[in-house]
Amino acid sequence: MSGENKQIRPETLKGFQDLLAEDSLPRREVIRTIEAVFQRYGFSPIETPALESLETLLGAGGEETNKELFRLESPEGQPIALRFDLTVPFARVLAQYPDKMKVPFRRYAIGPVWRADKPDPGRYREFTQCDIDVAGSNSVAIDAEIVAIMCEAMGALGVADYAVVINNRKLFDALLEHCGITDPERVKHVMRVIDKLKKVGTENVRLELGPGRVDDSGDPIRGVELDGATIDAIIAFIGVTGTSRAEVVTHLEAALPATEAANAALGEMRELDTCLTALGVSESHARFEPSLARGLDYYTGPVFEMLLPSAPQFGSVGGGGRYDGLVARFLNRPIPATGMSIGLDRLMAALKHLGIITTGLAVSQVLVVTVGKVPPSETLRLASELRAEGIRTESYFASRKKRGMGNQLSHADHRGIPVAVIIGEDELAQGVVSVKDLRAGKEQREGIEDREAYRKAGKTGQITVPRVDLVQTVRDLLET
Amino acid sequence: MSGENKQIRPETLKGFQDLLAEDSLPRREVIRTIEAVFQRYGFSPIETPALESLETLLGAGGEETNKELFRLESPEGQPIALRFDLTVPFARVLAQYPDKMKVPFRRYAIGPVWRADKPDPGRYREFTQCDIDVAGSNSVAIDAEIVAIMCEAMGALGVADYAVVINNRKLFDALLEHCGITDPERVKHVMRVIDKLKKVGTENVRLELGPGRVDDSGDPIRGVELDGATIDAIIAFIGVTGTSRAEVVTHLEAALPATEAANAALGEMRELDTCLTALGVSESHARFEPSLARGLDYYTGPVFEMLLPSAPQFGSVGGGGRYDGLVARFLNRPIPATGMSIGLDRLMAALKHLGIITTGLAVSQVLVVTVGKVPPSETLRLASELRAEGIRTESYFASRKKRGMGNQLSHADHRGIPVAVIIGEDELAQGVVSVKDLRAGKEQREGIEDREAYRKAGKTGQITVPRVDLVQTVRDLLET
Numbered sequence: 001m002s003g004e005n006k007q008i009r010p011e012t013l014k015g016f017q018d019l020l021a022e023d024s025l026p027r028r029e030v031i032r033t034i035e036a037v038f039q040r041y042g043f044s045p046i047e048t049p050a051l052e053s054l055e056t057l058l059g060a061g062g063e064e065t066n067k068e069l070f071r072l073e074s075p076e077g078q079p080i081a082l083r084f085d086l087t088v089p090f091a092r093v094l095a096q097y098p099d100k101m102k103v104p105f106r107r108y109a110i111g112p113v114w115r116a117d118k119p120d121p122g123r124y125r126e127f128t129q130c131d132i133d134v135a136g137s138n139s140v141a142i143d144a145e146i147v148a149i150m151c152e153a154m155g156a157l158g159v160a161d162y163a164v165v166i167n168n169r170k171l172f173d174a175l176l177e178h179c180g181i182t183d184p185e186r187v188k189h190v191m192r193v194i195d196k197l198k199k200v201g202t203e204n205v206r207l208e209l210g211p212g213r214v215d216d217s218g219d220p221i222r223g224v225e226l227d228g229a230t231i232d233a234i235i236a237f238i239g240v241t242g243t244s245r246a247e248v249v250t251h252l253e254a255a256l257p258a259t260e261a262a263n264a265a266l267g268e269m270r271e272l273d274t275c276l277t278a279l280g281v282s283e284s285h286a287r288f289e290p291s292l293a294r295g296l297d298y299y300t301g302p303v304f305e306m307l308l309p310s311a312p313q314f315g316s317v318g319g320g321g322r323y324d325g326l327v328a329r330f331l332n333r334p335i336p337a338t339g340m341s342i343g344l345d346r347l348m349a350a351l352k353h354l355g356i357i358t359t360g361l362a363v364s365q366v367l368v369v370t371v372g373k374v375p376p377s378e379t380l381r382l383a384s385e386l387r388a389e390g391i392r393t394e395s396y397f398a399s400r401k402k403r404g405m406g407n408q409l410s411h412a413d414h415r416g417i418p419v420a421v422i423i424g425e426d427e428l429a430q431g432v433v434s435v436k437d438l439r440a441g442k443e444q445r446e447g448i449e450d451r452e453a454y455r456k457a458g459k460t461g462q463i464t465v466p467r468v469d470l471v472q473t474v475r476d477l478l479e480t
Numbered sequence: 481m482s483g484e485n486k487q488i489r490p491e492t493l494k495g496f497q498d499l500l501a502e503d504s505l506p507r508r509e510v511i512r513t514i515e516a517v518f519q520r521y522g523f524s525p526i527e528t529p530a531l532e533s534l535e536t537l538l539g540a541g542g543e544e545t546n547k548e549l550f551r552l553e554s555p556e557g558q559p560i561a562l563r564f565d566l567t568v569p570f571a572r573v574l575a576q577y578p579d580k581m582k583v584p585f586r587r588y589a590i591g592p593v594w595r596a597d598k599p600d601p602g603r604y605r606e607f608t609q610c611d612i613d614v615a616g617s618n619s620v621a622i623d624a625e626i627v628a629i630m631c632e633a634m635g636a637l638g639v640a641d642y643a644v645v646i647n648n649r650k651l652f653d654a655l656l657e658h659c660g661i662t663d664p665e666r667v668k669h670v671m672r673v674i675d676k677l678k679k680v681g682t683e684n685v686r687l688e689l690g691p692g693r694v695d696d697s698g699d700p701i702r703g704v705e706l707d708g709a710t711i712d713a714i715i716a717f718i719g720v721t722g723t724s725r726a727e728v729v730t731h732l733e734a735a736l737p738a739t740e741a742a743n744a745a746l747g748e749m750r751e752l753d754t755c756l757t758a759l760g761v762s763e764s765h766a767r768f769e770p771s772l773a774r775g776l777d778y779y780t781g782p783v784f785e786m787l788l789p790s791a792p793q794f795g796s797v798g799g800g801g802r803y804d805g806l807v808a809r810f811l812n813r814p815i816p817a818t819g820m821s822i823g824l825d826r827l828m829a830a831l832k833h834l835g836i837i838t839t840g841l842a843v844s845q846v847l848v849v850t851v852g853k854v855p856p857s858e859t860l861r862l863a864s865e866l867r868a869e870g871i872r873t874e875s876y877f878a879s880r881k882k883r884g885m886g887n888q889l890s891h892a893d894h895r896g897i898p899v900a901v902i903i904g905e906d907e908l909a910q911g912v913v914s915v916k917d918l919r920a921g922k923e924q925r926e927g928i929e930d931r932e933a934y935r936k937a938g939k940t941g942q943i944t945v946p947r948v949d950l951v952q953t954v955r956d957l958l959e960t
Contacts, residue, residue, distance in 0.1 A: 008535055010576035010810040013560060016531060018573055020580055021524035021587070028525060040867045042844035042874025044501035045508060049606050050530060050562075050592060051496065051550075055488055070531075072552035075596040075605075080493060082530075093498055096490035100500055102894055104878050107501070112530065116555040125555075126529050139877035141856035148864075271856070278857035279864050330490040336879070364522035376621035376751070377758035384628075384759050387520045394522025397619035398584050399816070414582055 015119030016126050017345075026357040027348055030157060031110055034130050034342065037153045038108040041145060043132050046107045048089035050114075054079035060088040060329065062298065068115040070125075082114035086131045087326065087339065094135050094337075095330030103136020103335060110344075122314070122349055133339030135327065140268050143302040143322060144275030146340050150306055150318055151285050153342065158356050161310045163285060166272070167292035168302050169321070170265035171252065175237055178257040179230040189224050194238055195293040202239070206231055238291040245273040248288040255290075272302060300324040304340055314350040318342040362416040364394040365478055369408040371424035382423055382433065382470070389471050391478070412438050419477050421470065422462075435473045437461035437480075495599030496606050497825075506837040507828055510637060511590055514610050514822065517633045518588040521625060523612055526587045528569035530594075534559035540568040540809065542778065548595040550605075562594035566611045567806065567819065574615050574817075575810030583616020583815060590824075602794070602829055613819030615807065620748050623782040623802060624755030626820050630786055630798055631765050633822065638836050641790045643765060646752070647772035648782050649801070650745035651732065655717055658737040659710040669704050674718055675773040682719070686711055718771040725753040728768040735770075752782060780804040784820055794830040798822040842896040844874040845958055847918075849888040851904035862903060862913065862950070869951050871958070892918050899957050901950065902942075915953045917941035917960075 012018050019027060035045075051074075058066055061084055070082040083089055086109040094101055101107075110130045119125055132149055134142045147164050154162040176187055193208045200208075207213035209231045212223030226234070237255045242248035249269045256262040269288065276286050294303045301322030308317055320340030327335040351357045366386055370379045379395050386393040394417065396408050405422075412420055422434040440461030465473045492498050499507060515525075531554075538546055541564055550562040563569055566589040574581055581587075590610045599605055612629055614622045627644050634642040656667055673688045680688075687693035689711045692703030706714070717735045722728035729749045736742040749768060756766050774783045781802030788797055800820030807815040831837045846866055850859045859875050866873040874897065876888050885902075892900055902914040920941030945953045 007812065008810050010536075010572045011533065012576070013529060013531055013533060013554060013558070014556065016529040018529070018576070019525075019527035020573070020577060021526060022580075024525040024527045027527075039843050040870070040872050042847075042872055044843045045499075045504040046501060047499035047504045047507075049493060049496035049498070050594070051493055051606070053491065053493060056490075070552060072550060074493060076494065078493070092490045093500070096492070096498075097500060100502075102891065104876065104891070106874060114530070126531070136879070136882075137877040138879060139856060141860055141875065141877050144860065145863075145875065274855075274857045275860055278860040330488050332487065363519050363524045367522075375754075376619060377754045380621055380624065380755055380758040390520070392520050392522055394586060395621070395625065396584065397617045397621050399616070399618060402584075402616075411582065411584070 013125075015117070015124055017124055021363070023348070025363065026351075027344070030348065030351070030357070031130065031344070033156050034153045035108070035110065037149060037156050038130075038132055040152075041106070041132075041149050043106040043108040043149075046090065046093060046109055047111065048083070048086075048093060048109070050082055050112070051080050052083050052089060052092070054081050056092055056330075057081050057084060057088060060091075060326070061085065065115065068117050070114045070116050084115050085113050086111060086129050086341070087133065087323070090131070090133055090135075091327045091337075092330055094327050094335060101135075104142075105135045106132070107135075108132045122346065124345060128344040130342040130344055131339060132341075133337055135335050135337040137338075138324070138336040140271045140302065141275045143338050144272055144279055144281075146320065146338055147276060147286050147304055148279040148281050150304070150340050150342070151281050154306070154308075157351065159308065159351070159354070161308060163287060163307050163309060164281075165289045165292050165305045165307060166286060166302060167288065167290055167294070168265055168269055168272075169299050170261070170268060170301060171237075171256065171290065172293075174259055174262035174265050175233065175256055177261060178259055179226075179233060181226070181230070186224065190226075190234070191293050193224060194234070194291060197238060197291050197293075202235060205238075206235055209234060240290045242288070244283050245276070245286070245288045246270070248290070249273065252288075252290060268301070294319055294321065298323060301338070306340075306342070308350050308354070311350040311353050314346050314353070316343075317347040317350055362418070364392050364415065364417045366391055366393040366419045366421055366474060367408065367412040367415075367417045368393060368395045369405065369412075369420045369422045370396065370403075371405055371422060373425055374423055374428055378423060378428060382421060385471060386421070386474060389475070391471070391474060409438070419474055421474065427464070431467050432464050433467055433470050434462055434464045435470070435477060436463075437477055493605075495597070495604055497604055501843070503828070505843065506831075507824070510828065510831070510837070511610070511824070513636050514633045515588070515590065517629060517636050518610075518612055520632075521586070521612075521629050523586040523588040526570065526573060526589055527591065528563070528566075528573060528589070530562055530592070531560050532563050532569060532572070534561050536572055536810075537561050537564060537568060540571075540806070541565065545595065548597050550594045550596050564595050565593050566591060566609050566821070567613065567803070570611070570613055570615075571806045571817075572810055574807050574815060581615075584622075585615045586612070587615075588612045602826065604825055608824040610822040610824055611819060612821075613817055615815050615817040617818075618804070618816040620751045620782065621755045623818050624752055624759055624761075626800065626818055627756060627766050627784055628759040628761050630784070630820050630822070631761050634786070634788075637831065639788065639831070639834070641788060643767060643787050643789060644761075645769045645772050645785045645787060646766060646782060647768065647770055647774070648745055648749055648752075649779050650741070650748060650781055651717075651736065651770065652773075654739055654742035654745050655713065655736055657741060658739055659706075659713060661706070661710070666704065670706075670714070671773050673704060674714070674771060677718060677771050677773075682715060685718075686715055689714060720770045722768070724763050725756070725766070725768045726750070728770070729753065732768075732770060748781070774799055774801065778803060782818070786820075786822070788830050788834070791830040791833050794826050794833070796823075797827040797830055842898070844872050844895065844897045846871055846873040846899045846901055846954060847888065847892040847895075847897045848873060848875045849885065849892075849900045849902045850876065850883075851885055851902060853905055854903055854908055858903060858908060862901060865951060866901070866954060869955070871951070871954060889918070899954055901954065907944070911947050912944050913947055913950050914942055914944045915950070915957060916943075917957055 065084045074080050112126050112128050114126050197205050209224050209226050212221050214220050240251045240255050242251050299321035303321030305316045306318035322338040324336040368379050368383045383393045383395045420436040545564045554560050592606050592608050594606050677685050689704050689706050692701050694700050720731045720735050722731050779801035783801035785796045786798035802818040804816040848859050848863045863873045863875045900916040
């Protein structure tokens with residue numbers, strides 16, 4: 001260190017964020033709450049490295065994620081990259097440890113993922129996902145549980161207004177197959193168009209499914225060139241609504257061909273509805289929405305998206321669905337799987353916006369303030385006594401010029417610490433301590449730099465008690 | 481997915497580890513325990529990105545860590561790298577947000593760091609550190625608190641036999657300065673030699689401080705070429721022991737020159753001893769050891785190392801010290817700082833070895849087992865009732881051929897789930913459920929594949945109760 005004189009500019013990388021205490025604390029609480037819900041449903045944690053072989057990651061998420069990988073080389077020269085999600089590593093682990101991870105397996109994972117995306121406000125290159133996945137079951141009952149868990153997590157966080165929007169890839173498949181659209185590239189194109197429904201509206205979707213259109217900037221958008229009848233069928237399908245999940249299914253039945261595939265898909269939706277009801281998931285918290293086209297070239301059954309209608313600007317705070325093909329990349333047999341992921345960074349932003357979490361929480365409940373010539377060991381002893389009783393306590397030892405009473409109290413105010421325990425030479429001699437409620441008279445203290453001036457300003461909220469009564473006095477104060 | 485046919489071999493990268501449920505669960509508990517101790521001492525969490533600019537990281541940890549950086553490029557072409565510790569990012573953050581992080585600041589951080597090291601058993605390229613650091617105080621009282629926190633963390637984890645070994649860089653400085661060794665490169669060389677004491681023994685250290693020696697393989701080792709009197713002084717210094725911290729200081733006084741620097745360093749050690757005692761840290765849990773040379777070209781005052789004497793093969797499970805120069809890399813003024821870091825991976829290995837943590841914990845307390853034609857919604861409803869009472873419950877929906885009673889019970893056994901709630905057509909019709917203690921009669925169930933055979937084998941530990949008594953029955957069973 002000493003040999004370096006060059007000053008380095010302290011900077012966070014573009015697209016990355018530092019979480020200071022006021023953001024990290026509520027975030028850790030949110031993770032804890034979510035984790036408790038995951039565990040209540042019998043999910044176990046699995047942790048995998050940040051880095052995977054490029055081969056493991058390439059192609060798993062499609063062209064878009066391939067481009068967004070943070071790539072590097074291992075010390076042995078192997079191409080590796082930072083993981084872009086938690087699902088691909090889970091698929092790898094399932095294939096790698098078949099004996100230890102006997103299916104059905106319920107796993108959760110909470111951790112950062114990286115995408116070399118174009119950063120936007122609220123969109124980071126490193127972001128945290130909270131994932132649950134169940135491998136080894138093709139039952140729609142499990143899809144229902146996944147939705148119920150996400151709902152319960154929102155409820156546990158204190159969010160009242162949330163909605164999981166649900167669709168099923170098999171409904172689309174049945175419809176498109178009946179219309180003769182089976183070429184995968186064409187299917188994907190249709191999906192991409194439907195995915196834009198909310199942004200561009202039904203009429204533009206109709207044009208893009210047909211001959212194409214010219215967008216606002218004058219650029220031509222290539223159409224799928226479907227015939228009128230097919231377009232009508234698709235538009236009718238994605239426009240289906242209903243006052244309940246069951247009604248949506250009934251209306252869907254009318255909008256779909258009477259084929260075996262359609263009947264199976266409709267049956268799955270009915271079963272999903274029954275299971276959601278059995279799990280206590282209300283109609284307002286989980287609804288069927290046939291226009292949901294979420295990443296549909298990846299999913300194979302039900303798909304989900306979690307919305308917070310009171311904070312629509314944050315978009316979906318979670319999403320997922322059934323992906324029965326992913327594990328087969330690593331294994332010579334398919335393992336059905338379904339899951340959902342919460343985008344923690346977006347969720348935190350939305351919770352903050354909704355006033356559900358507040359920042360600026362102090363870890364410390366007490367600051368031990370020392371005045372005059374008190375040996376450090378006395379300060380430490382006081383702090384220890386409080387900590388031994390479970391009271392979160394900070395001692396204060398700054399450089400000499402920041403040791404004034406005013407400095408110490410303003411430190412506590414800045415941090416939002418509610419109680420100060422004050423020990424000075426007088427208190428020490430008399431076997432007493434002063435305990436001060438810092439929430440009282442905060443303004444009067446502003447700018448006071450020495451003890452005498454502070455005394456004159458009045459001892460709002462301060463009492464002096466025998467040393468033996470310290471813990472009880474502090475505890476009483478913290479409980480008010 | 482569907483378009484890909486190439487099988488990818490599922491592999492963890494060399495030097496990395498997957499933490500399956502049995503390892504991740506106790507690890508998360510350990511983190512929670514450590515975090516609670518950190519918070520009790522008033523520390524707040526700060527989280528920084530995995531990636532930093534290369535400039536921020538280069539040179540901060542010395543030549544060795546420079547070589548071990550996982551380097552890559554940002555999408556904008558900036559040289560970046562994965563962080564190799566949590567202290568350098570903390571120094572950056574302190575300089576970057578002076579208003580939000582007013583000193584004295586107590587921060588903790590728990591997260592992975594990466595070093596492209598040569599991997600060994602128990603030595604990973606990605607490993608997790610649990611750090612505490614206090615910035616903005618030069619008081620030895622804070623160094624004492626850092627040691628006390630680490631001790632309290634070990635105690636909270638259930639470790640009885642632990643020892644923090646403590647030394648002070650200022651003692652070395654006083655000694656070497658008096659001997660006329662002031663050239664930084666020479667000082668570092670002396671430190672490197674002393675650091676090898678435990679490995680090579682006193683006589684080889686003596687040789688390496690002098691003319692050098694030839695090691696076991698026949699390779700020559702260059703010596704520092706100190707004169708005999710200086711070597712004697714150093715050997716005497718690092719050999720100092722005592723039955724208490726105070727006695728070590730007294731003996732050190734005799735081994736050091738009577739200079740101002742030596743007196744100041746000795747005074748600091750005395751104060752450290754007094755503070756440790758005030759914090760309730762016993763002589764057995766924190767001792768002064770003048771030979772501790774831990775990364776001494778980096779630290780500027782007290783240095784610490786946490787050892788578990790009952791598990792010496794794991795080496796030190798934590799370490800740290802005072803580093804008053806690090807923040808100055810980013811700022812035009814120095815900020816004194818001190819801290820300590822727990823190596824979580826080593827600690828977990830040691831705790832496992834000591835039998836303090838066991839693996840194979842099940843998250844689920846109950847598996848809901850379904851037999852025969854029971855609608856999935858009934859199974860879900862049962863599971864929901866249990867979860868609503870806080871009982872961690874897993875439902876079982878596997879593919880058809882794995883749905884037998886035997887499969888379900890062996891799934892529970894494999895996971896270590898203690899209780900099964902069994903619902904079949906009969907139970908459903910009669911308004912009852914069967915509750916089974918899976919800890920009883922585990923062997924008898926081995927290999928039983930259908931319900932009839934299971935019935936014949938006896939219903940060890942199984943009772944049938946009215947549906948309304950389900951929660952209470954399960955709760956009673958879990959409490960036994």
